[in-house]
Amino acid sequence: MFAEVATQASKLRLRRGQTLPLSLDGRETAFIVRSGALVLDLTLPGTARQVVDLLLPGDVLRSNFVPSDANARLTSVSATEVWRLRWSVLKALAGDDPALAGFLETSMAAQMARQALHIAIIGRLTGEQRVATVLTDLALRSGITLTAGEVGFNMPFSRRDIADYLGLNPDTLSRIVSGLRSQGILARSERRRTVVRDVRGLAALTPAAQSLTAISDSDRNKPAAIDAA
């Protein structure tokens, strides 16, 4: 379904750490993540940065989804392929292709719902609950079952990225992760990879487990996932 989009988009290949400008010559821009991972962050004056979204393959971002004036950045955290095009162009394509229009609308609604959940997570969960939540989320979105109860996934995000996503300090996050390891929930894993030893135990720690599963299930039907599979 992305064939038409592919002809119109610039295909950007980014290395770890590269930052993309959010808008091109002041006009609204759309980004489609094809592979790798990026973070969208926002830094209010005088405060620590806040990661607003972790973007994985299939995610769509519009520059207007970010407060226009704010100091927002889109940064790749691994080798990444991103398609970029003017929003007006993508919208025109969607006008001719109901499947694409539906995909964009669903994707956007899902993103909004995800943001709402993110607010509840940051606003109301304890540190440990937040960490359990993001790990569960990543496991659902990009995990591979290793053995019964064990799931592994790539972890392109640094401690700082995850901490900033959760509204915690890196120090606090590190302590919490150590705690999860000593509880036997996480394995002592390599740098850019996480292994969850006890998926049920992890899920039991997060009040959002059910919501995440629901979002994940509805995502499985989305064209991008099928397209990528």
Place this chain on the structure above:
Amino acid sequence: MFAEVATQASKLRLRRGQTLPLSLDGRETAFIVRSGALVLDLTLPGTARQVVDLLLPGDVLRSNFVPSDANARLTSVSATEVWRLRWSVLKALAGDDPALAGFLETSMAAQMARQALHIAIIGRLTGEQRVATVLTDLALRSGITLTAGEVGFNMPFSRRDIADYLGLNPDTLSRIVSGLRSQGILARSERRRTVVRDVRGLAALTPAAQSLTAISDSDRNKPAAIDAA
């Protein structure tokens, strides 16, 4: 521009405290706030509720903007008029009316941007900064200038609503508000009304002042505001 929508929507009049179901017979629903104020909240199992959005006249909400499985509620906090219709119907109307389509798209992008800001506020600001932020926001969105530097606005939201919006507890919020009063930034005001004595002083307390002003300025151009004026 809402003439056509008006013929299709059910016009709901709610009293303070009434809760609306978010979806009608399982299908996606759209709400347009015409007067009054509502809160959209979300409660993860075993945690305090989190208010995800404060809805004021002109705001548009779609039921899919909320995690489907989550325990979400839309509650009126004052006498309110809300238009409700199926999203499919509203979408069809937008298909025939580019102005409406544009309005919906802008409104949605603004809402997403607002959510992103909300995440940064909850994730990274101190209690006092959060309170200053929400007061500035309300002053910009619904305030009336009284004298130079003084702005008044209706405050339909309870302490609990605001606390839940900011991810604080009501006790802490109350302490912070008392502190702002003793600093001379807020006036000792009536129950459902707030008077800001020193708008500049208040704005100086929030790192998000500039972002809020930017959003507010772009909002002034939106049809609903003009329409309501």
Place this chain on the structure above:
DNA sequence: CGTGACCTTGACATTTCTCAATAATGGTGG
């Protein structure tokens, strides 16, 4: 004029942050 909801405030508990020291990791040039 009594009742319940909402708000304020104090004392204390808990969580998270800050700062600093140390360790581990990954990339680079010799």
Place this chain on the structure above:
DNA sequence: CCACCATTATTGAGAAATGTCAAGGTCACG
């Protein structure tokens, strides 16, 4: 392939912010 360096991660101790609990006050409404 190794030594070095910058970056990232871990951990401890103490500080600061926020939460919890409890008591009392205020307000609106019947």
